[in-house]
Amino acid sequence: MAGIKDVAAAAGVSVATVSRVLNGHPSVSAEARARVNRAVETLGYRPNAVARSLRTDQTHTLGLVISDVLNPYFTELARSVEEEARALGYSVIIGNADERPELQDHHVRNLLDRRIDGLLVSPTDGGSPLMLDAARAGTPMVFVDRWIPGVEVPVVRADGRGAVRDLVAHLYRLGHRRLAIIAGPAATTTGSERVEAFRAALAEHGLPLPDAYTGQGDFQAESGRRVTEGFLDLAEPPEVVFAADNLMALGALDAVRARGLRVPDDIALAAFDDIPWFVHTDPPVTAIAQPTGELGRAAVRALVDRIEGRTPRSVTLPARLVVRRSCGAPPTPSPVQRSTS
Amino acid sequence: MAGIKDVAAAAGVSVATVSRVLNGHPSVSAEARARVNRAVETLGYRPNAVARSLRTDQTHTLGLVISDVLNPYFTELARSVEEEARALGYSVIIGNADERPELQDHHVRNLLDRRIDGLLVSPTDGGSPLMLDAARAGTPMVFVDRWIPGVEVPVVRADGRGAVRDLVAHLYRLGHRRLAIIAGPAATTTGSERVEAFRAALAEHGLPLPDAYTGQGDFQAESGRRVTEGFLDLAEPPEVVFAADNLMALGALDAVRARGLRVPDDIALAAFDDIPWFVHTDPPVTAIAQPTGELGRAAVRALVDRIEGRTPRSVTLPARLVVRRSCGAPPTPSPVQRSTS
DNA sequence: GGCAGGGATGTAATCGATTCCACGAGTCCA
DNA sequence: TGGACTCGTGGAATCGATTACATCCCTGCC
DSSP states (O other), X not given: OOOHHHHHHHHTSOHHHHHHHHTTOSOSOHHHHHHHHHHHHHHTOOOOHHHHHHHHTOOOEEEEEESOTTSHHXXXXXXXXXXXXXXXXXXXXXXXXXXXXXXXXXXXXXXXXXXXXXXXXXXXSXXXXXXXXXXXXXOOEEEESSOOTTSSXXXXXXEOHHHXXXXXXXXXXXXXXXXEEEEXXXXXXXXXXXXHHHHXXXXXXXXXXXXXXXXXXXXXXXXXXXXXXXXXXXSSOOSEEEESSHHHHHHHHHHHHHTTOOTTTTOEEEEESOOGGGGTBSSOOEEXXXXXXXXXXXXXXXXXXXXXXXXXXXXXXXOEEEBOSXXXXXXXXXXXXXXXX | XXXXXXXXXXXXXXXXXXXXXXXXXXXXXXXXHHHHHHHHHHHTXXXXXXXXXXXXXXXXXXXXXXSOTTSHHHHHHHHHHHHHHHHTTOEEEEEEOTXXXXXXXXXXXXXXXXXXXXXXXXXXXXXXXXXXXXXXXXXXXXXXXXXXXXXXXXXXXXXXXXXXXXXXXXXXXXXXXXXXXXXXXXXXXXXXXXXXXXXXXXXXXXXXXXXXXXXXXXXXXXXXXXXXXXXXXXXXOOSEEEESSHHHHHHHHHHHHHTTOOTTTTOEEEEESOOGGGGTBSSOOEEEEOOHHHHHHHHHHHHHHHHTTSOOOOEEEEOEEEBOSTTSXXXXXXXXXXXXX
């Protein structure tokens, strides 16, 4: 493969001049510039990004460590992150932590070794020493969706409290009084926040959230199934199950169906995180939709701000309720926003 | 950040010795090794992968360029690719081509500039000059799922012909005679192959595939919707619509539902590419399932074989039919394999 | 006419590792 | 005893770029 020296030789100039042409440095004669460009063209020369990175200490690469690539929410997040990064001249390396802290650490270490310019993380747990050290050592870093309290790192996330309140109001209006939740891992902020928001919203209607109605899940479908079975085994099962993410909702749907019960007639179902498939399930699932694409873009902008010396800002965007049929109401016009497709 | 020189100084040895310890070179005294390891530990030293890559001309990175990250099939493929690559000591950079040739080229160029060790591609089109040049220039490369004929590159893919024949037999047995297909782009191998397999299977039953029943899609949901609307507008609409991928099936489902029609009573539906969500749609969708995870792993193994000097083999694995309710049959035991979950 | 200033260019140091080669010391065997 | 060999080690070249610095030449102004 042709290197910068070959180009210099072919153009009859020094490597310094070639480099200047390549980087748009003003101080090059039009004549030399033309000769270099011609040589680049004929040799099919492409600069070696590895060498360039070593010298400039910039890789123009961002790391993104997410909890579960198979979760459509994170897939969409990853997609929007890549798009925005590309628009700003960066590439993205994605690490899938699969909700496993040690895998998360593996990816963080690997990305750091590769000297990425900045790190976007949706932490699986409360934060490993490795990640905290990196943040403290000054690695540009931004949390998306989930975050770790007490660390000086900007956070880009959605606030679901308003939407959860809307959801509970909607359920209350439909006559439901026994509401249960499948929570996410308490170690994640999204795991605990959603339970708290739910509990607070229930309290507004004078409803309790008994322990028996608080199931512990792990954001994966299987745990949703397991917890739901537990609910159904209760002497007095809940009338509604609210899953703190989409995969657990899927597991819940399975569990209900496996008993020969029907949604919403026998039990209602709602989920946090809307995804395109919820329109097509039987029945369509009422869900809380995050502005996922906007979150990804905002996170990249914050990270690049940090990298390029500007001051990054934390961003919180509102989530919104999307009413479908899984809680019993026909999706007729109502004060609450309806599904649009 | 500490460099190898710092470690050498702290351990009282030369950088050469540090490097030898780091790379497990045998010719180092136990004593020196211990001192180096201690210094590495206390300094928290991590080798700079960029510098290492420059020197060794290996990045231990694979590029994966896929057509659409939002398609669950490719998401799962990407996941299995990353897993297998990690197991073999490689990282993966994913490029999302979004079915756009120019974006595909952008990613290929970017990955080549970064000097990835090998490239895994599921080509969006018939192959750009850039990609063909790279293959010819000796860049280790493997095609997954889709491929480009006439290029000396191993291919890892699923053969759907048997499963399509099973599907058509299944439909025939249910009494369906007017079968239509939503095809993928003719420029992709999967686009044209699936139509051919379908046509051949129909022929075995003496059934034609009229032009009016061959709709042109682009593997995205919207095109499935559009083509299906066309089918429904025909004087004699088909009894079955077979979508050549999952997203177009989703679009078809939408179109049918928008007309107030029901699947499978008014029209039957089947899809190529099974995904977890098809179990939960209304009705559950009969689909042809590829061994996606195995494809991803086989592709990585082939690519790494090529990179490490062994001879890579092309791999073709069979797809299989998964019968659910969208074609009208109750999923009772039958010679054809049933859905398992 | 001489000198300051600025533009175009080349030489060489540099980034952080790996690795070839040389060298000294120790071992073995003739 | 000495040559051949091995082992542990360090010095220095190298990978392919960027860039500080020096140099040269031209222009403009006093």
